[in-house]
Amino acid sequence: MNKILAIANQKGGVGKTTTAVNLAASLAGTKRKVLLIDLDPQGNASTAAGMNKGETNTLANIFFDQTPINECIYKSPDGYDVIPGGQDLIALEVSIRSEGKQTFLTKELKALEGDYDYTIIDTPPTLNQLTIEALFAASGTLIPLQCEYYSLEGVTGLMDTIQTLSDKNLSSNRVLGIVRTMVDMRNNLAREVSNELETHFSHLVFNTLIPRNIKLAEAPSHGVSGVKYMPNSYGAKAYLALAGELIRKVEYV
Template identity: 35%
Template sequence: MAVSIVLTNQKGGVGKTTTSGAIAAGLSERGKKVLSVDLDPQGNLGFSLGMDIEDGHTMYEVLKKEIRVRDAVRSTEEYGDVLTSNILLSEAEMILKGENRQMILKQVLEDVKDDYDYIIIDTPPSLNILTVSGYAAADYLIIPMAAEILSLVGLVQLKETIEAVQNSVNPDLHVLGILLTRFSRRTNLAKDVQEMAETVASQIGTELFGSRIRTGVSAAEAPAHGKSVFDYSPRSNPSKDYREFIEEVLNKIENEA
């Protein structure tokens, strides 16, 4: 049965989708069967993994229960399978109805959970029903956070949302850690943010990943080419850092099991 990992941060521009894509690519490279689930109406995860997000079935149809999840899964040669999204998913507040609406994603993924080793869920940069649905469907949660002061804003609200999910629909959700992105070891700001992030992590009941994703243009350019950072620029700092991060994720999950 697949291990489900959700990536979240209500602030945009922190490398959440880049990190989701890197995890999917890195795990696929290791021979793991991976399903990437794009819950962001912007559709950036599917796009960054080389998919045409306007072609084929999407998460919108799956969540509306118009089609089965297996019929919406699309395959890539290098990065495993993908459930893509597009702007139609912005209607989620209207299509996800009922008392247990936050559980619909978990329910639809049950049909394919035995087909994969890992399911990677990318969420929107906001705390809405799609984000909460991602939390409800996951075993582990990772918080990418840019090494900037403004990235700390909103983590308190995120903490409250995580606790609310743990106390209701998903008591087994475990926060695997906070990942610092856009990190420059040479600046005092990065060091200050790291110290403050460590405090926030302890409040959430987790810790910072030892890995830090250094600033590099390759991480920003790779999605435009539909490639992972590993294929686009294998020798770049972000590529090296993401490989180290994936190793750390796997070790943490193994220790938790």
């Protein structure tokens, strides 16, 4: 079993990277074999995974230098493996398009099929070719969302794209669920939007709420996930609960 999951939302700052890193750590904590792929040129997930940006191989090395994928995989202190990201992914994005090499990532991941239980892909805050590569490769997508007034409007474009890929039989990807992030239930609007989500997308919303918690924001500067940095914090416990909910959703069907 290798469940390939994309973490996507073309809006920035909604908690994609935090969700990718903490889910990877939570799943690794259950003894599942996990690979985290950083597909964002900003490389935030790589930092949170304890990598020194610019000093590691990325997916771009596979594409441009024919580096074997195994030489792009590193160990994080959290117990999961990671393929780091970085600036050179910008050139990769352009070249995949200009050379017509779409589904490059899907093909590369075939070589790792038996090696992992979960592959988690963190994506950039745009619907560019890197994000599309993740959507092609994944069997499910998690959409982190902040409960604000306009937050759903951006998500419909992403959902349409996933549906189109699936309609054209280009991928078997489906939206696994929306994850409500940075939740502060003292905020009336957040509570309203959160309730609306439950009413209109009940089957698509994860029950677990990720609270706003400073420990989750502090952890990356220590090169670890919030789950490892402060396991008893509300944020860490929420991500552990989310991993449990995810496991029930994808493994017990």
